[in-house]
Amino acid sequence: MPISHFFLMSLYALIVSLFFAILWRRNRRDQVRLLLQMFLGLVGGALLLAWLMFPFPSGPPAPIP
């Protein structure tokens, strides 16, 4: 199965966002708002961090014991 880092990251963000939106909010409108805020914050934050780290050298691959 091909694994995309972006897909897994988005899936993780979706699960966490859904969880907290349903746990912390009662009103449907508030739930959707929190869901979007958290999802976009997580995915956007990760992309921003990746962009900021882009100029840095990646270094040698991690050894597999």
Next chain:
Amino acid sequence: MADGGSAAGTPASDETVLSKVFGTLVVAWLLPGAGHFLLARRGRGVFFFLLVMCAVLTGFLLNGNLYRVLADQPLTILATLGSMGMGAPYFFLRFYLGYQGDLTSVGYEYGTAFLLTAGLMNLLLVMDAWDIARGRKD
């Protein structure tokens, strides 16, 4: 004030309520979402169950690490407690399937994050069920 007045304040009824609350907590821990289901939040209970199991299944399929305590790594105690928060699925994976995770798998790190998050989410659900059962939350 001194005698408590109502029947709800008697030690026997307090014990009954407490045993019900603790029973709910144990069920909530063992089966994700079951606490909310028992507390008449059935839709939310089913939803939380599906969500936590989705995280567990994804972590399992990605061969993530299912934490266990390692002698020379004290931080694994916390990670193990967090992972055990998922309740029955942890013990099913670890003892029935003998699952450990695969360090060489491409999805190892992501899978570990999913499994650990599933445990932590269920711990939050247990605390939420506690609040609902004690009447502190709607």
